[in-house]
Amino acid sequence: MFPFTAIVGQDEMLTAIIAAAIEPKLSGVLIFGDRGTGKSTAVRALAALLPEIEAVEHCAFHCDPADPQNLCADCRTRLAAGHLPTTKIRIPVVDLPLGATEDRVVGALNLERALADGSKVFEPGLLARAHRGFLYIDEVNLLEDHIVDLLLDVAASGENVVEREGLSLRHPARFVLIGSGNPEEGELRPQLLDRFGLCVDVKTPTDIATRIEVVRRRDAYDTDPQKFTAQYAAASAALREKILAARAALPAITVSDDILELGAKLCLALGTDGLRGELTLLRAARALAAYEGQNTVTAAHLQKMSAPALRHRLRRDPLDDSLATTRVDRAVAELFAPA
Amino acid sequence: MSPFDPSWDRSSAPQAASFSDAILAAALLAIDPTLTGIWLRAWSGEARERYLKNLLALFPAGTQAKKLPLSITDDRLLGGLDLPATLAAGRPVHTAGLLREAKSHLLHIAMAERLSPQHAGKILAQLDHGAGLTLIALDEGILDEAPPKTLTERLAFTVDALPGMAEPWPDPLVIQIARKNLAAVHTAAHAIDHICALSIALGVHSARAEIFALRAARASAALAGRDAVEPADIEIAARLVLLPRATRLPSAPEAPESQDSPPEPEPDPGEDHRPDQKLDDSVADAKTTPLPPALLAALAAATAPSRKARGGGTPGKSAAPTRGRPAGARPGPLTGAAKLAILETLRAAAPWQPLRARVENQKIAIRQDDFRIKKFRQNPRAIAIFAVDASGSSALNRLSEAKGAIQHLLADCYIRRDQVALIAFRGMSAEMLLPPTHALARAKKTLSSLPGGGPTPLATGIDALRALADAERRAGKLPLLVVLTDGGANVSRDGAQSRPAAAADAMAAARACRAQRFSALVVDTSPRPQKFVRELAAEMGAKYLPLPYADPKLLSRAVQAEGARRDSQH
Numbered sequence: 001m002f003p004f005t006a007i008v009g010q011d012e013m014l015t016a017i018i019a020a021a022i023e024p025k026l027s028g029v030l031i032f033g034d035r036g037t038g039k040s041t042a043v044r045a046l047a048a049l050l051p052e053i054e055a056v057e058h059c060a061f062h063c064d065p066a067d068p069q070n071l072c073a074d075c076r077t078r079l080a081a082g083h084l085p086t087t088k089i090r091i092p093v094v095d096l097p098l099g100a101t102e103d104r105v106v107g108a109l110n111l112e113r114a115l116a117d118g119s120k121v122f123e124p125g126l127l128a129r130a131h132r133g134f135l136y137i138d139e140v141n142l143l144e145d146h147i148v149d150l151l152l153d154v155a156a157s158g159e160n161v162v163e164r165e166g167l168s169l170r171h172p173a174r175f176v177l178i179g180s181g182n183p184e185e186g187e188l189r190p191q192l193l194d195r196f197g198l199c200v201d202v203k204t205p206t207d208i209a210t211r212i213e214v215v216r217r218r219d220a221y222d223t224d225p226q227k228f229t230a231q232y233a234a235a236s237a238a239l240r241e242k243i244l245a246a247r248a249a250l251p252a253i254t255v256s257d258d259i260l261e262l263g264a265k266l267c268l269a270l271g272t273d274g275l276r277g278e279l280t281l282l283r284a285a286r287a288l289a290a291y292e293g294q295n296t297v298t299a300a301h302l303q304k305m306s307a308p309a310l311r312h313r314l315r316r317d318p319l320d321d322s323l324a325t326t327r328v329d330r331a332v333a334e335l336f337a338p339a
Numbered sequence: 340m341s342p343f344d345p346s347w348d349r350s351s352a353p354q355a356a357s358f359s360d361a362i363l364a365a366a367l368l369a370i371d372p373t374l375t376g377i378w379l380r381a382w383s384g385e386a387r388e389r390y391l392k393n394l395l396a397l398f399p400a401g402t403q404a405k406k407l408p409l410s411i412t413d414d415r416l417l418g419g420l421d422l423p424a425t426l427a428a429g430r431p432v433h434t435a436g437l438l439r440e441a442k443s444h445l446l447h448i449a450m451a452e453r454l455s456p457q458h459a460g461k462i463l464a465q466l467d468h469g470a471g472l473t474l475i476a477l478d479e480g481i482l483d484e485a486p487p488k489t490l491t492e493r494l495a496f497t498v499d500a501l502p503g504m505a506e507p508w509p510d511p512l513v514i515q516i517a518r519k520n521l522a523a524v525h526t527a528a529h530a531i532d533h534i535c536a537l538s539i540a541l542g543v544h545s546a547r548a549e550i551f552a553l554r555a556a557r558a559s560a561a562l563a564g565r566d567a568v569e570p571a572d573i574e575i576a577a578r579l580v581l582l583p584r585a586t587r588l589p590s591a592p593e594a595p596e597s598q599d600s601p602p603e604p605e606p607d608p609g610e611d612h613r614p615d616q617k618l619d620d621s622v623a624d625a626k627t628t629p630l631p632p633a634l635l636a637a638l639a640a641a642t643a644p645s646r647k648a649r650g651g652g653t654p655g656k657s658a659a660p661t662r663g664r665p666a667g668a669r670p671g672p673l674t675g676a677a678k679l680a681i682l683e684t685l686r687a688a689a690p691w692q693p694l695r696a697r698v699e700n701q702k703i704a705i706r707q708d709d710f711r712i713k714k715f716r717q718n719p720r721a722i723a724i725f726a727v728d729a730s731g732s733s734a735l736n737r738l739s740e741a742k743g744a745i746q747h748l749l750a751d752c753y754i755r756r757d758q759v760a761l762i763a764f765r766g767m768s769a770e771m772l773l774p775p776t777h778a779l780a781r782a783k784k785t786l787s788s789l790p791g792g793g794p795t796p797l798a799t800g801i802d803a804l805r806a807l808a809d810a811e812r813r814a815g816k817l818p819l820l821v822v823l824t825d826g827g828a829n830v831s832r833d834g835a836q837s838r839p840a841a842a843a844d845a846m847a848a849a850r851a852c853r854a855q856r857f858s859a860l861v862v863d864t865s866p867r868p869q870k871f872v873r874e875l876a877a878e879m880g881a882k883y884l885p886l887p888y889a890d891p892k893l894l895s896r897a898v899q900a901e902g903a904r905r906d907s908q909h
Contacts, residue, residue, distance in 0.1 A: 035492050036545030040467065097464035099457025101413060103678075111420050112431045114681050118703060138463070139489060141777075142456045166682045187777050204544040211535040215549045219531065222550075 002221050004045035005235035006228070007038055008213045009205050015288070016198040016308050017046055020176050022246045023287040026197035026280065027155065028177030030140070030188075030312065033202035038214075039180045043136050044093050049236050050243065052088040053132060060124040061131045061171045062089055070158075072171040092133030094126050094175075096151075098142055105147060109165040122167055127160045130175040140179030141188045148192055151177075155195045197280045198305075199312035201325060246290035253286045255297045262302055262335065269331045272313040281309040299336060306332050359506055361390065364496035364579050366509050367558040368473065369397035370517045372443075374495035374554055375466070376474035378451075378486065383479060386501040391475065395445060397514045398473075404445045407437060407462075409453055416461060422679055438465045438472065445473050451490070452480030459487040466493060495551040497583035509562070517561035524557045525567045533570075537577045542586035552580040671712040683711035721817045722758040722775055726804040728824035728864065729765040730795035742786055758816070760807060761785060764800030766793035767834050771803070775811060794836060797828035798844035801879075805852050812857075819858045820881070825865035826872035842871065846878050853880035860884060 007014060016029045031039045055062035056075050063075045065086045071079065078084055096105065107125030114120065126135070137143060143151075154160050160173040177195060181188070193199075205211055221228040260282070267278045282297070284305035289297045311324040358366065368374050377394075381387045395404050407416075414421070418436025425432045437446075438461075448454065448462075454476075466472055476486050476494060485491070502508075534552045543549070556576035560568045668680035670687070688709040695704035727742075759782050761773035773785045801822065808818040831840035832848075852859060859881030863872040868885040876883035 034544045035488070036547035038546065095464050095467075098460030099455070100461070101678075109681055111422070111425075111679075111681060114685070115425060115703070115705075116431065118685070139456060139460065144457065165680075204546065206539065208532070208535055208539055211539060211546070211549065212532050214546050215531050215535055215553060216528075218546070218550050219526070219553055 001048040001229070002041050002045055002218075003229055003232035003236055004042065004049045005232045005239055006217050006221070007042055007045065008217060009210050010038065010042070010202055012308060013039070013042060013200045013202050015291075015304075016200045017042055017178070018243060018291060019284050019287040019305070020178075020198060021046060021050065022243060022290055023250060023283050024174070024176060026176075026283055026287065028179070028196040028198070029308075030193070030196035030199040031178070031180040031202055032183050032199065033180075034204045035182070037202045037204055039178075039202065040136060040138065043134055043178050047091040047093045047134055049240055050091050051240065052090055054086050055089045055132070057085040057087040060122075061128045061173075062092070063172065064132060070172045070174075073169060092129055092131075094130035094133065094135050096126055096130075096135055096137045096143075096147075098139055099144075100126065100147065102146065102150065106150060106160060106162055106164070109167055120166060122162065122169055124171075125160075127154055127173040127175075128171060131171075131173050133175055135175040135177050137177070137179045139181050140192070141181040141183065148189060152191055152195060193312050194276065196312065198284060198308040200308050201311075242291065242293075245293070246287070249293075249295070250286065250290045253289050253295055253297060255282060255286060259285070259297050259299065259302060262299060266302070266306060266331060266335055267310070269335060270310060270314055270328065272310055277310050277313040280313075281306060284309045303332055303336055357507065358509065359500075359502045360579060361498045361500060361502045362393075362506060362508055363559075363575060364498050365390070365394040365397060366514060366517075366562055367555050367575075367579070368496065369394070369514045370558040370561055371521055371554050372471070372473045374551060374558070375472070376476065376494040377496045377498050378476045378478060378491045378494045379498050380478045380480070381498070381501050383477075386504075387477070389504070390498075390501050391447070393508050394475070397509065397511055398445065399515070399518075402444055404447055404475075405437065405441045406447045406449055407441075409450050409458070411437065413461070417465075438462065442471045443473075445475060448474060448476045448486075448490075451476035451478045451486040452484040454486050454490065456487045456489065459490045463489055463493065492545060492547060495555060496579050513562070517558070517564075520564075520566070521558060521561045523566055524560045526553065526557060527568065530556065530568045530573060533573050534576065534581075537573075538581055541577075541581050541584070543581055543584045544586070545584070548580060548584050552576040555580050668711040668713055670708070671710065678713040680711040680713045684709050687711055720758060720815075721819060722760060722811050723819045723821060724760045724762065724775075724804055724807055724811070725821045725823065726762045726764060726769070726800045727789065728795060728797070728800065728822075728827075729763045729789055729791045729793075730825075730827065731765075731792045732795060732825055732827040742789070757819075760811075762800065762803050762807065763789055764796050764803065765791065767796060767799075767830060769796065769800045769803035771807070775807075775816075794830045795824070795827050795841070796830040796832075796834075797824060797826070797841060797875075798832045798848040799830070800824075801845060801848035801852065802832070805848065805855065805857070808852075808857050809855065812855075817858075819860070820852065820879075821860045821862065822875075822879075822881070823862045823864055824872060824875075826863065826869040826875065827865075828871075845875060849875050849878035849881075853878065856880070 004014075013029075013031055016031075020026045020029050033039075053062075054065055056065050056071075056078075059072065059075055061072045061075075063071045065084050068076075068079065075084060103125065105126050107128055108123050110121040110123040154173050155175075155177055158172060158174040159170055161170045162168070179192075179196060205214070217228075263278050263281050263285075267281065270277075272278070281302065285297045285301040288301045288305055289295070292301075294301075307325055307328045311328050314324050314327060364377055368377060379387070379390075381390075391404065395402060413419075414434065414436075416437050418434050418439055421432045421434045424434075462472075462474075466474075474490075474494060476490060478484075478486055480486075491497070531553060534549055534556065538549050538552065552573075553576070556568045556572040559572035559575045560566070563572070565572075668683040671677060684705065685703065688703060688705045691706075691709075692704060695706070758775045758777055759773070760771070760775040761782060763770055763772050772789065773782050776782065804820055804822065808820055811818045828841040828845045829838050830836055832844045857880075859876075859879050861872060861876035861879060861881045861883050863869055863883065863885040865872065872885075873883050
């Protein structure tokens, strides 16, 4: 796995993914931009960098033993009967490829068992596998409507409800949604846009030094992955500690009334729909404060996260392709300048 | 003996320069399969067969060429339980799936231009997880048809021109040696600098391309029997990997390499800029016109039921969809992409169990007659195709207002998440300005830079519209045709400037549209409603709408009334 700390540039994307890993309530990151900018690499690398998680052994949904409220039915029965054996697993990163069938996403009747002894056994799908991890969707804007529909529901409720083929069950499915795409090739439904807490634009760097460094590191990694990874081991460990510390500190981070007001003013100036934008902005700013090891949210945190938290929430004219980023930046500049 | 031994006779090794690009791409891919593949743009035929055969011969003995047909089903592609075999045998029978079988073999993707992004997604998911696939995308596309960009992006090479029959191919033994020596090829730091500089100069926007170029340069050095990458290798890599991805031509001092070879800039078809020659044409601004935005919706509502009334089939629903929302089950054979509805099948088999003889240990006896296939419902996507008259007379009249009208309609399309496509006709020809897309911002951009001027080839415009509509319907979409013209047809199909012939041709083209039962709308953009345009609409079986000039409310009411009238009829 290419080390997260070896990724060159793309600060906004990396910050957004880290923020989503610190604060799961941000619920996801949407990455728009050029192909071959290391979007998928970044997600996988971060998941690999994070420590293994405790999970119930032999559970198809790798339930969290520390969270008895959200166990699957099977684990609940096992818990009632006694003790739940646990094991350590890597944080899952699950790809949802375009063209995946509903069966594969939601899960389906296990054919083999149904035919062998007529028993009704659930064969978990991608949503089950992504529980407690990342669900990565490349070309999310080309995803078929019926898949988007069920994804919207699951992402909102954190639970996959299966009512099909004579199966009737529900299992927890909480994941950080990471979508990538190129807006030139298709619009994203507003409801789906809304499920992504943060939205970042990535561009292929245009300065030659950065480009060279990208290719050099990739080449060094391809030539000798072990040696390369070892070079970044210390940086990776430091980042892991930083993220874990941020997670622990997150609940204690305070937000002053001034900051709340500033956030509200910004959302008002931009005309974002509803409360969601404001909430996301504050959560993102808090995650950033935690990451930077501070115990209170400052205007600078708010400023840095305003573009990723708000740029996809502006009410927009479908025919107006002027960058939302520009509008956010302008509003930020106006609001923060006098302060 | 290796190429690095002093005793090795270099003169006997064919020099890389002596091979044509197509052969070179094949050789480099055989040396370093992580280059992933070739996007082969050539029609089926003897030359292509020969190329594929020679290509295969460069790979290690035992390598096979496997074919991935477009019609492949998920179970065959990804593997899993083989249902028919399982039911016949009474025990689970698994298949590996083509993608796994194709590991360390060559996988030919037939008709790659027709591959949907959804299909490609499944292949790419395997590719990105180190499935070790070597892909040859066989693209027979015409015009704008091309395989999904996600796929072509991951193939290092693009081959457009097939080698001639007499052209020399490298000896497979040379490839074998090069493959063995590849790991030892040294790359100087400045080689990477050089590749990145070229990539930036050519406007290539992907780090993947640069990595591919670096690997290609190494493979090229290995092929030439060198142990270090030299400028010649970088030149080959730039020509084979970077140039086909170029979005702009480098200025001369930045990339002297590309001057030796004929530059073949292939700007992204979606993003190319209109040539400068049209600057002298008048570019009319899109004005806000009073066309009611609900027009399109009203039209769609009015025309949808009328098609049924005419007794035609429902386009876009002709083939039973095999994906979409579940909609019950029906008896049928377990072929193609059909999915077995297990419960229904078991239910169907249940009453017969006492009568059926059973294989040993088999609990349930299931016969072919029991198979129940899942039914799916998928609403066909609508696409609005605009044919805009951009001739001189139109430009004088109302081109800017027609543009404004289209923008209204585009906004309407956005709400209903339809696709749009844009064809302009003027001078002697019709031109696809915007291939089918969801990106309305791009449609708007294209539209506002649409110049006007020249005579009116109305028949050609309608023909192009019909051809595109036909293709889209074949792709399972529901096309809606919108013609915007002032009716001043003065160029016939054969390019002669004759009004009567042009008018007759336009009528004939309109009749052809009606024969295919497309939903259509003709918007009259002339200052006063033209009898000719009205007749044209009638011939097309289309709704006729004069572009509102004075009173938009009047038209709005008329459209709504028309919609209500048709609704009440059905």
